[in-house]
Amino acid sequence: MVAFYDEINTRLSTDHPVNTQEFAMRVGKDVPLLFQPGTRWSYGASADILGAVLEHISDLPLDELFRKLIFTPLGMKDTDFYVPKEKRPRLAQLYAWGENGLQIEPDPHLGMTDYRKRLAFFSGGAGLISTLSDYAQFANALAGKGLHKASGTRLFGEGTWRYLTTPQLSPRQKTGIDWPQLKGYTYGNLLRVLENPAACCTCVPAGEFGWDGWTGPYFCVSPEDQTVLLYLVQVCGGSTSDIVTRLRNTTFGMLG
Numbered sequence: 001m002v003a004f005y006d007e008i009n010t011r012l013s014t015d016h017p018v019n020t021q022e023f024a025m026r027v028g029k030d031v032p033l034l035f036q037p038g039t040r041w042s043y044g045a046s047a048d049i050l051g052a053v054l055e056h057i058s059d060l061p062l063d064e065l066f067r068k069l070i071f072t073p074l075g076m077k078d079t080d081f082y083v084p085k086e087k088r089p090r091l092a093q094l095y096a097w098g099e100n101g102l103q104i105e106p107d108p109h110l111g112m113t114d115y116r117k118r119l120a121f122f123s124g125g126a127g128l129i130s131t132l133s134d135y136a137q138f139a140n141a142l143a144g145k146g147l148h149k150a151s152g153t154r155l156f157g158e159g160t161w162r163y164l165t166t167p168q169l170s171p172r173q174k175t176g177i178d179w180p181q182l183k184g185y186t187y188g189n190l191l192r193v194l195e196n197p198a199a200c201c202t203c204v205p206a207g208e209f210g211w212d213g214w215t216g217p218y219f220c221v222s223p224e225d226q227t228v229l230l231y232l233v234q235v236c237g238g239s240t241s242d243i244v245t246r247l248r249n250t251t252f253g254m255l256g
Contacts, residue, residue: 001031001045008121019120020062024052041173047190051124062122073153074141076134081127083115091115091129094215096236105236125190126214132232135219139228142209143221164189165209165223181212181240202245204252212239220248225255 004026008018018026027045034042051062058065063081071079083091096105115129141148146156167186169177174186184199185192194200194208210220210229218231218239229251231244238244 001027004031012119017120020048020052020055020122020124023121024049039172041169041176041187043176045125047125048123050190051122054124055122062124063118066128070138070155071134073155074134074137074148074151076130076137079128079130079134081115081122081129082118083129085116088116092234094234094236102235130217132230135217135230135232136228139210139219139221139230143223143226143228145223164191165193165207167193167195179240181245200245201249202252203249212244218244222252227252227255 008023011017027049034040034044054065055062060068067080070076078087078090094105095102097103119127137148137150140150141153141155142161145158145161147154165188168188169186177185177187182192182200184194184196184202186195187193188209191209191211194202194204194206197204197206204220205222205224207224208220208222210218212218214236216233216235216238218229220229221227222229229248231239231247233239
């Protein structure tokens with residue numbers, strides 16, 4: 001996979017970039033399995049493969065499909081896989097911590113290297129550019145069990161919502177989750193789900209779900225009290241810092 005991602009980055013600026021469908025086909029053909037499916041769990045490219053499946057079923061590029069079914073209905077005007085010229089002054093610089101403090105991130109990966117043009121590879125698990133207000137619309141739809149109350153738009157049914165947010169991993173599979181910030185968590189379908197609040201010393205109730213991204217965005221939804229928490233910072237790994245844990249505990253600790 002490392003070699004394949006290197007190839008994706010190398011071909012980005014050529015006339016033959018890797019597209020979403022080639023990505024899925026190559027992973028299936030050329031990359032050996034890490035283990036027998038179902039026996040373990042590991043963070044991987046499953047969301048990217050799902051994106052290719054969605055393209056094939058809908059006969060639309062993933063960016064167009066997202067725009068048609070999600071972004072436009074929810075009023076997410078600043079969310080896409082690329083940034084047009086008129087919006088580039090608003091694009092935040094991505095940073096990372098180095099030996100001398102914060103520095104510009106020198107090596108964005110997963111094809112996320114140039115947001116000034118429309119890409120060929122639309123990652124189902126990475127690469128979207130957005131804003132706090134846009135992200136809030138999507139998070140609020142998840143908090144509404146698929147219903148975006150502000151617009152009356154239903155993205156999916158409550159049965160699908162339960163499927164996405166119900167813990168799916170066996171005790172053996174959960175041993176693959178070795179990140180300190182995810183103690184007490186399992187996974188549903190493409191989302192972390194909190195099973196044991198005491199294990200991660202949090203006052204967030206069980207059932208909280210969400211995601212934290214490599215480039216700094218963090219969101220969580222607590223179905224029990226219909227609360228959404230969003231924290232965005234353009235620093236690699238910023239969403240897994242102690243600040244997020246303290247902010248989450250302070251926020252939910254104030255709720256009655």
